[in-house]
Amino acid sequence: MAIMEFPKDMKWGAATAAYQIEGAAFKDGKGLSIWDTFSHTPGKVLNGDNGDVAIDSYHRYEEDIQLMKELGIDTYRFSVSWPRIFPDGSGEINQKGLEFYHNFVDALLANGIEPMCTLYHWDLPQTLQDTGGWGNRETVDAFADYAELMFKEFNGKIKNWITINEPWCVSFLSNFIGIHAPGKQDLQLATTISHHLLLAHGKAVTRFRESAIEGGIGYAPNVEWLEPFSNKQEDIDACNRGMGFLMEWFFDPVFKGSYPKFMIDWFEKKGVTLQIEEGDMEIINQPIDFLGINYYTGSVGRYKKDEDLFDLERIDIGFEKTDFDWFIYPEGFYRVLTKIKDQYGAVPIYITENGACYNDEVENGRVRDQRRIEYLKQHLTALKRSIDYGVNIKGYLTWSLLDNFEWAEGYDKRFGIIHVDFNTLERTKKDSYYWYKQTISNGWFDMFY
Numbered sequence: 175m176a177i178m179e180f181p182k183d184m185k186w187g188a189a190t191a192a193y194q195i196e197g198a199a200f201k202d203g204k205g206l207s208i209w210d211t212f213s214h215t216p217g218k219v220l221n222g223d224n225g226d227v228a229i230d231s232y233h234r235y236e237e238d239i240q241l242m243k244e245l246g247i248d249t250y251r252f253s254v255s256w257p258r259i260f261p262d263g264s265g266e267i268n269q270k271g272l273e274f275y276h277n278f279v280d281a282l283l284a285n286g287i288e289p290m291c292t293l294y295h296w297d298l299p300q301t302l303q304d305t306g307g308w309g310n311r312e313t314v315d316a317f318a319d320y321a322e323l324m325f326k327e328f329n330g331k332i333k334n335w336i337t338i339n340e341p342w343c344v345s346f347l348s349n350f351i352g353i354h355a356p357g358k359q360d361l362q363l364a365t366t367i368s369h370h371l372l373l374a375h376g377k378a379v380t381r382f383r384e385s386a387i388e389g390g391i392g393y394a395p396n397v398e399w400l401e402p403f404s405n406k407q408e409d410i411d412a413c414n415r416g417m418g419f420l421m422e423w424f425f426d427p428v429f430k431g432s433y434p435k436f437m438i439d440w441f442e443k444k445g446v447t448l449q450i451e452e453g454d455m456e457i458i459n460q461p462i463d464f465l466g467i468n469y470y471t472g473s474v475g476r477y478k479k480d481e482d483l484f485d486l487e488r489i490d491i492g493f494e495k496t497d498f499d500w501f502i503y504p505e506g507f508y509r510v511l512t513k514i515k516d517q518y519g520a521v522p523i524y525i526t527e528n529g530a531c532y533n534d535e536v537e538n539g540r541v542r543d544q545r546r547i548e549y550l551k552q553h554l555t556a557l558k559r560s561i562d563y564g565v566n567i568k569g570y571l572t573w574s575l576l577d578n579f580e581w582a583e584g585y586d587k588r589f590g591i592i593h594v595d596f597n598t599l600e601r602t603k604k605d606s607y608y609w610y611k612q613t614i615s616n617g618w619f620d621m622f623y
């Protein structure tokens with residue numbers, strides 16, 4: 175026996191996002207999002223997949239909620255499709271969109287499941303993109319107006335709000351690396367967007383506080399761990415830059431009120447500057463009620479001139495990989511969480527995403543995804559160690575409840591603890607679903623069983 179036991183008050187949950195599960199992409203007054211446009215652009219998404227139908231959760235959410243209820247989760251993280259509420263990004267409200275989310279949230283509450291709502295999970299209204307998207311400061315105010323409407327509309331029903339999911343993916347993955355919507359490759363634009371996203375987060379927090387909304391608010395950055403290959407300063411510095419790209423760049427403005435100088439200096443060497451206006455940093459640097467952390471992977475890194483933006487090479491030292499070809503690195507989970515505590519204090523943390531891509535299929539009515547169970551065991555063990563270190567963990571939500579549209583990878587990459595047949599849309603509980611259900615029920619698991 176090697177029992178891993180968790181605090182009795184720790185919340186257990188699962189997460190999804192609107193564009194990845196809802197479908198009904200053109201139904202009931204919803205406007206186009208940048209992912210509708212991107213997924214219909216040839217060559218952008220593997221196999222030409224799109225979210226037109228996805229896994230049809232728009233019509234099947236009652237079935238999905240019964241699966242959540244049987245699972246025994248305390249909380250369910252979902253996102254709202256901004257263009258389902260404001261088809262043009264601002265202005266006229268789509269009442270059918272509000273009605274859908276009211277019916278959905280009411281069904282969660284009726285089944286004893288606490289909603290955790292992400293306001294922005296990548297599906298920007300296309301009309302806003304047409305005027306510059308997040309590169310245009312006007313989008314920041316459109317987001318604050320959308321957020322305020324949602325706060326007031328769902329006040330008392332939704333008590334945990336997340337402003338922006340993975341701002342690194344929204345800014346740099348989508349506007350510098352370019353593999354996500356809108357698929358730009360412009361470092362200056364991406365850096366400007368990163369600032370506008372933090373400003374949008376801050377303005378939403380301001381509206382939340384001014385409207386005296388019940389509950390708490392935070393944001394959900396994604397982080398990775400980079401272990402220096404040697405104790406050579408150049409390797410250590412390269413890894414710190416690679417981690418600073420996701421962590422300090424998006425954490426320091428919120429928790430310390432300024433961007434990290436070592437990253438500012440590096441970006442300036444690359445010809446990139448930040449246009450920060452008077453008052454911006456004060457808006458961004460507001461207290462939040464919790465921090466969402468999304469962790470999947472890490473790697474070993476070392477200095478290699480011009481390998482990437484940060485002269486950083488990620489090296490393969492033989493870690494096992496998931497079916498997404500990501501290294502499995504649970505020690506990195508512990509290291510990144512303890513680093514956050516050491517650098518930013520005991521801010522309440524929800525693990526808002528952690529999980530693995532394994533493409534196991536249904537065989538004789540069963541999905542034997544033992545590799546996913548092992549991934550969860552290893553990462554929950556690392557989480558337990560971080561709790562013992564003093565990290566203020568309030569909850570753990572696995573990504574994802576259901577197999578879904580994995581962005582540029584389409585339906586080729588499965589993260590769910592519930593299998594979805596993407597043709598029939600039939601749901602099948604995987605072995606990991608039953609394991610997670612037992613773990614939630616016990617509040618512990620045995621590493622060796």
Ligand SMILES: N=NNCCOCCOc1ccc(-c2cn(C[C@@H]3NC[C@@H](O)[C@H]3O)nn2)cc1
Pocket residue numbers: 191194340343347351396468470527573580581
């Ligand atoms: N850091 N530098 N990278 C160097 C270059 O990387 C190229 C590829 O990059 C990435 C990085 C990160 C991701 C990613 C995907 N998910 C899973 C989703 N999370 C939110 C939820 O919707 C899940 O579907 N999380 N992260 C994909 C690709």
